[in-house]
Amino acid sequence: MDRRRALKLMISTVSIMVSPALMGINLNNNPMKKDSIDRVKSEGLKVNLGNISFYIFSDGYMSIDKPQPTFAPAISSSDFMVEIQKFHPTKKAIDLAINVMLIKVQEKIILIDAGMGNHFGENQGWLLNNIENAGISRESITDILITHAHRDHIGGLITNEGTIVYPNAKYHIAKEEYDFWMSDNPDFSNSKLTVEQRNTTINFTKKVLNRIKEKIVSFHPGETLFTVIQTELAAGHTPGHTIFTISSEGKSVKNIVDIFHAPLLISNPEWGIVFDVNFEQAIRTRKQVLEDCFKNKQLVMSSHLPWPGLGYIDKRDKYYWDPIYYYMPNEINLGSDIQN
Numbered sequence: 001m002d003r004r005r006a007l008k009l010m011i012s013t014v015s016i017m018v019s020p021a022l023m024g025i026n027l028n029n030n031p032m033k034k035d036s037i038d039r040v041k042s043e044g045l046k047v048n049l050g051n052i053s054f055y056i057f058s059d060g061y062m063s064i065d066k067p068q069p070t071f072a073p074a075i076s077s078s079d080f081m082v083e084i085q086k087f088h089p090t091k092k093a094i095d096l097a098i099n100v101m102l103i104k105v106q107e108k109i110i111l112i113d114a115g116m117g118n119h120f121g122e123n124q125g126w127l128l129n130n131i132e133n134a135g136i137s138r139e140s141i142t143d144i145l146i147t148h149a150h151r152d153h154i155g156g157l158i159t160n161e162g163t164i165v166y167p168n169a170k171y172h173i174a175k176e177e178y179d180f181w182m183s184d185n186p187d188f189s190n191s192k193l194t195v196e197q198r199n200t201t202i203n204f205t206k207k208v209l210n211r212i213k214e215k216i217v218s219f220h221p222g223e224t225l226f227t228v229i230q231t232e233l234a235a236g237h238t239p240g241h242t243i244f245t246i247s248s249e250g251k252s253v254k255n256i257v258d259i260f261h262a263p264l265l266i267s268n269p270e271w272g273i274v275f276d277v278n279f280e281q282a283i284r285t286r287k288q289v290l291e292d293c294f295k296n297k298q299l300v301m302s303s304h305l306p307w308p309g310l311g312y313i314d315k316r317d318k319y320y321w322d323p324i325y326y327y328m329p330n331e332i333n334l335g336s337d338i339q340n
Ligand SMILES: [Zn+2]
Pocket: 150, 152, 153, 258, 303, 304
């Protein structure tokens, strides 16, 4: 390569890779800095949908070392092992990604959930670092839509020491979700969690919601938020578990959040997961959403399916996950990918 071409290439590379420091973002300001962050230098993924874009960032992952009885608590272990071998023939653990969506609409920067934060271990809490790598400061986040108040969705709102991570954000949460967790005795009578697990969950969620409650605005699922986010109640996982659809120019993506946590539950929706507050209602909702997504050939995003959690629900004898393929590391252009 001659020098002039090399120089030209260098200049164009520099113009693309603007570092966060040049954009006035002080990475040392990250209140959730942890050693493991250096393992995942990511700038997230930009997805172009019609004339809007959204972004997907990773907060890390959760490993479920002994998948049963977290998954399929009422299924015989032999049936479970036969099925899990189809999905994970070489390993026994199930890893759940934590995929987080961010949308820029007009002057708003909207984060949808905030990941686990730095409360529970080294494999999560990477979200803020990854957002900052993409040139978005925590101070610039204007709104956070909380899909439901489980720790892997709200833990990242405050640090372990109780500092609010996104100081200028308003928090939007379904009224039924907020009321459930903030009641004196949230009803877990239809859950399969142990009493100890329930109490841990309730205490953590109350701690986070109490810390941010001055800036909480509740909404009713069914409302459209920020002109492009059509919300929908998908109760069962939690009473106010909210899924939503973003549409532009006839194209759409439906974020089904925690309707299923692994491909295993797409093929076996009735097997369930103990995190569901109402186990049976969650099964009915899961089946309904799967059928709707399959029938409508709906592009889906999932909080916990393998990165970046984008794909379709397809069906042979059972439903199965059909992940989308993409051809550039940092960007997806949804054109012919979307069938509806
Ligand atoms: Zn979750």
